[in-house]
Amino acid sequence: MLFIPATVIMFRMWLSHKRQMMGLRPPESNSPAIEARLARIEQAVEVIAVEMERVGEGQRFVTRLLAERSPVRVASAASAVPSGQVNTPH
Numbered sequence: 001m002l003f004i005p006a007t008v009i010m011f012r013m014w015l016s017h018k019r020q021m022m023g024l025r026p027p028e029s030n031s032p033a034i035e036a037r038l039a040r041i042e043q044a045v046e047v048i049a050v051e052m053e054r055v056g057e058g059q060r061f062v063t064r065l066l067a068e069r070s071p072v073r074v075a076s077a078a079s080a081v082p083s084g085q086v087n088t089p090h
Helices: 003-023 032-067 071-080
Strands: none
Touching: none
C-alpha cells in the first residue's frame, strides 16, 4: 500500500535532482584562479618533500651516532643500575 506513493515520491525526487544537475556548469579548466591555486599546491608539496628529507637525514644522523656510541660507556651505564630495578629518566 505504501509502495506506490513511496515510488512516486522517489521518482519525482530523482527527476528534480537530474534537472538541477543539468543546470550546473563545470568549472573552466584553464581558469587563471585554478592555475594559480594548483601552482601553490605544487609548491607546498615540494616544500613538504624537502622538509621530510631533512627529517630523514636527522634520523639517520642520530641513528649513526647511537650506533657508533662507545661500548664501554654503554656497559658502564648498564652496570650502574642494580639488577631487578628499572632506570627511568626523569
